[in-house]
Amino acid sequence: MNTAVNPNELTSDDDYGPLYASRKKVYPQSVSGTFRRIKWGLMAFCLGVYYFLPFVRWNRGLGAPNQAVLIDLPNSRFYFFFIELWPQEVYYFTGLLIVAAVALFLMNSIGGRLWCGYLCPQTVWTDLFYAVERLIEGDRRERMKKDKSSDPMKLERISEIVLKHSIWLLIAWWTGGAWVLYFNDAPTLVKQLITFQAPMIAYIWIGILTATTYVLAGYMREQVCTYMCPWPRIQAALTDEWALNVTYRYDRGEKRTSVKKAAELRALGEQVGDCVDCYQCVAVCPTGIDIRNGPQLECIQCGLCIDACDTVMKKIGRPTRLIAYDNDINIQRRQEGKPPIYRIVRPRTIIYSAMIAAVGGIMLYALLTRSLLDVNVLHDRNPVAVRLSDGSIRNAYTVRLLNKRGFDRVIAIDVDGPVNATVHVVGVDSVTPDRPMIVIGRDQTAELRLLVTAPAESNPEKSIPVHFHVTDIGLGEAASATDNFVAP
Amino acid sequence: MTDHGEIDSVSGRTTTGHEWDGIKELNTPLPRWWLITFYLTIIWAIGYWIVYPAWPLISSNTTGLFGYSTRASLAVELANLEAARGEKMAALAAAPLADIEKDPALLALARAKGRVVFGDNCAPCHGSGAAGAKGFPNLNDDDWLWGGTLEQIMQTIQFGARSGHAKTHEGQMLAFGKDGVLKPDEIVTVANYVRSLSGLPTRQGFDAAKGEKIFTENCVACHGDGGKGNQEMGAPNLTDKIWLYGSDEATLIETISQGRSGVMPAWDGRLDPATLKAMAVYVHSLGGGK
Numbered sequence: 189m190n191t192a193v194n195p196n197e198l199t200s201d202d203d204y205g206p207l208y209a210s211r212k213k214v215y216p217q218s219v220s221g222t223f224r225r226i227k228w229g230l231m232a233f234c235l236g237v238y239y240f241l242p243f244v245r246w247n248r249g250l251g252a253p254n255q256a257v258l259i260d261l262p263n264s265r266f267y268f269f270f271i272e273l274w275p276q277e278v279y280y281f282t283g284l285l286i287v288a289a290v291a292l293f294l295m296n297s298i299g300g301r302l303w304c305g306y307l308c309p310q311t312v313w314t315d316l317f318y319a320v321e322r323l324i325e326g327d328r329r330e331r332m333k334k335d336k337s338s339d340p341m342k343l344e345r346i347s348e349i350v351l352k353h354s355i356w357l358l359i360a361w362w363t364g365g366a367w368v369l370y371f372n373d374a375p376t377l378v379k380q381l382i383t384f385q386a387p388m389i390a391y392i393w394i395g396i397l398t399a400t401t402y403v404l405a406g407y408m409r410e411q412v413c414t415y416m417c418p419w420p421r422i423q424a425a426l427t428d429e430w431a432l433n434v435t436y437r438y439d440r441g442e443k444r445t446s447v448k449k450a451a452e453l454r455a456l457g458e459q460v461g462d463c464v465d466c467y468q469c470v471a472v473c474p475t476g477i478d479i480r481n482g483p484q485l486e487c488i489q490c491g492l493c494i495d496a497c498d499t500v501m502k503k504i505g506r507p508t509r510l511i512a513y514d515n516d517i518n519i520q521r522r523q524e525g526k527p528p529i530y531r532i533v534r535p536r537t538i539i540y541s542a543m544i545a546a547v548g549g550i551m552l553y554a555l556l557t558r559s560l561l562d563v564n565v566l567h568d569r570n571p572v573a574v575r576l577s578d579g580s581i582r583n584a585y586t587v588r589l590l591n592k593r594g595f596d597r598v599i600a601i602d603v604d605g606p607v608n609a610t611v612h613v614v615g616v617d618s619v620t621p622d623r624p625m626i627v628i629g630r631d632q633t634a635e636l637r638l639l640v641t642a643p644a645e646s647n648p649e650k651s652i653p654v655h656f657h658v659t660d661i662g663l664g665e666a667a668s669a670t671d672n673f674v675a676p
Numbered sequence: 677m678t679d680h681g682e683i684d685s686v687s688g689r690t691t692t693g694h695e696w697d698g699i700k701e702l703n704t705p706l707p708r709w710w711l712i713t714f715y716l717t718i719i720w721a722i723g724y725w726i727v728y729p730a731w732p733l734i735s736s737n738t739t740g741l742f743g744y745s746t747r748a749s750l751a752v753e754l755a756n757l758e759a760a761r762g763e764k765m766a767a768l769a770a771a772p773l774a775d776i777e778k779d780p781a782l783l784a785l786a787r788a789k790g791r792v793v794f795g796d797n798c799a800p801c802h803g804s805g806a807a808g809a810k811g812f813p814n815l816n817d818d819d820w821l822w823g824g825t826l827e828q829i830m831q832t833i834q835f836g837a838r839s840g841h842a843k844t845h846e847g848q849m850l851a852f853g854k855d856g857v858l859k860p861d862e863i864v865t866v867a868n869y870v871r872s873l874s875g876l877p878t879r880q881g882f883d884a885a886k887g888e889k890i891f892t893e894n895c896v897a898c899h900g901d902g903g904k905g906n907q908e909m910g911a912p913n914l915t916d917k918i919w920l921y922g923s924d925e926a927t928l929i930e931t932i933s934q935g936r937s938g939v940m941p942a943w944d945g946r947l948d949p950a951t952l953k954a955m956a957v958y959v960h961s962l963g964g965g966k
Contacts, residue, residue, distance in 0.1 A: 205689050205690055205703050205704075205705060206705045207705060207706065207711070208705050208706045208707065208708045208710070208711040209705040209706070209707060209708060210707075210708040211707060211708065211709065411707065411709070415707060415710065568805065569805070570803070570804055570805025570807060571803075571805055571807035571814070571816060574807075574814065574816040574817045574963070574964075575817065575917055575918065576817050576818045576819070576917070576918075576964075577817065577818055577819040577913065577916035577917055577918050578916065578917070579917045582816075582817075582963060584816070584962075584963055612963075614777070614783075614961045614963065615777045615778065615780065615783045615961065634780070635784065637787070637961060637963070639963045
């Protein structure tokens with residue numbers, strides 16, 4: 189019950205509570221167990237991919253970049269193994285973002301914040317930075333003691349701090365460095381960076397990313413999740429009663445009491461829980477919360493508390509998984525003496541999976557069937573049509589040809605429009621007057637001004653469709669576009 | 677602060693007094709770093725006012741400590757851009773006029789440059805797409821008063837027509853009516869004769885033989901035998917389908933009576949040689965060039 193307070197009674201600022209609160213520093217304790225091992229594994233995998241992927245080579249033929257993953261901004265190309273994307277195909281990235289978003293929803297409906305706990309870069313790098321800190325300054329208790337120490341300026345302590353920050357900065361620097369390698373040929377850029385020949389922009393980006401990595405993973409840590417990230421709020425709204433979240437099984441844990449007292453009470457036949465209030469789950473938590481208070485925004489559901497609790501349960505000879513991936517329904521059911529049920533397949537997960545499959549399928553289909561020869565036509569609007577001195581009508585078009593192949597090609601242009609119309613490409617003296625041919629460089633676009641003239645006797649009276657067919661005379665590959673032929 | 681009026685029994689904290697659907701908002705303290713960041717942004721803003729041009733004064737503005745201005749940096753960037761383009765424009769200036777269209781890169785450059793310059797200088801008369809208007813030739817068609825080869829187009833752009841420039845094109849349509857050379861009925865007859873040259877219908881009872889006679893005596897000197905025109909004098913071809921001022925009888929009578937002497941300005945000296953070249957190529961590539 190809230191009690192209404194007479195505003196006049198609230199006189200000092202203290203009555204309203206403080207304006208700001210300082211951060212409570214978190215000292216996560218080291219832990220071992222299943223989830224910790226999964227986290228180590230995923231961390232190694234993620235960081236390995238991130239740091240070394242730019243060095244993977246992929247043969248695309250002479251003259252084309254041989255980097256497997258390359259974002260070539262100057263030439264507006266994106267290379268991903270066998271895929272080469274042009275700027276006008278940027279919708280593939282839209283598709284990827286949709287798949288990524290729905291995959292996040294799917295993960296959430298299956299296992300809660302799996303992304304947050306295991307894969308999010310903030311989690312991965314913070315975890316890595318904690319590991320370094322632990323290695324140098326010792327585990328939880330030691331670090332707490334060192335921070336509280338009234339005499340912190342001992343040489344040993346200073347060297348520890350310097351070493352820690354040096355390693356942090358080294359990791360941060362490598363992180364920023366790896367990022368720029370995705371935008372240029374990695375081995376070349378590494379050489380340039382070392383000899384100070386790289387473009388200034390590379391150094392600037394390395395500087396920015398070094399700073400953000402260092403600050404976010406070294407200092408901000410769980411505050412990024414708590415105060416900056418929108419996902420905890422969205423996740424809370426998207427979850428349902430079947431999602432497996434890291435859960436304290438209070439039905440099994442309460443009442444909490446010490447090991448000794450629990451034994452005594454059990455001997456007397458009294459009801460006590462398995463939780464011995466050892467606070468190990470709190471000690472290992474990277475966001476510094478108590479999972480026993482139920483689901484909360486700060487919890488990234490990394491499962492480390494499960495490992496910590498299991499260790500204790502084994503030691504005191506009680507069943508493990510007092511904290512586990514579980515849902516509230518099962519807590520209810522166990523209290524009612526029913527067996528727990530787990531439901532991964534349910535409408536929500538089916539719909540998410542279907543969405544991922546549909547968008548992914550469409551993208552894959554589009555990718556596999558996409559044309560490597562494209563033509564776009566734009567009719568001149570001003571003027572739309574010109575009458576020539578002999579009474580014939582001419583329309584002008586801007587034709588854009590795209591050659592996405594890695595070699596030069598000869599392209600023939602056929603126009604199917606007004607009867608007996610003639611075609612002329614400005615700047616091209618064609619050997620075959622009615623079938624202009626142009627050479628288009630590999631991996632390039634060509635913009636042509638194309639004039640279609642209908643003789644006086646076949647002047648159309650109104651707008652009629654005109655088709656532009658382009659054919660690679662070597663490969664036979666063809667593309668076409670349709671526009672209109674307009675009378676003045 | 678009077679909004680605070682309740683203490684939440686669970687947390688023991690005051691609420692903000694805001695309530696949505698029965699859910700009340702706790703008066704949760706901000707993280708300290710957040711508040712510091714907020715204050716830093718305020719200090720940053722004040723620093724920004726001092727360092728950069730910020731405050732409007734009556735007729736100017738504060739200039740900031742380092743004299744930075746976006747105007748100045750724009751000027752520098754434009755100069756850099758000109759320098760970067762300099763090489764290409766030099767290539768354009770060096771290339772013979774006839775070869776530009778054969779080189780796709782030079783053609784693209786000339787067309788891009790030409791389109792912009794055309795928009796700035798030529799569009800007021802010729803229209804943004806060079807479609808022309810009454811008295812202003814359509815540059816997309818194949819009918820040219822002063823010739824449609826690259827060199828001829830270049831010549832016309834450079835020196836103009838009746839522009840007053842020493843090398844300008846000269847020649848004008850005389851005012852046969854106003855000057856009393858032809859009588860009104862003769863003008864009507866010759867106007868109909870001219871219409872007949874390009875296959876347009878003529879007035880009933882019109883005397884073709886008389887028209888031909890008047891035409892031969894007065895017009896052939898400039899418009900040539902059969903009215904085929906003469907590009908040396910800018911005399912239009914009267915047998916084709918294209919009419920600069922219009923082909924209806926009333927317009928023709930007006931043209932013959934009052935004369936015509938439209939002016940194309942000379943661009944020599946106003947546009948640099950490379951730009952003039954780009955213009956000629958652009959106009960030629962519109963499709964009407966010979």
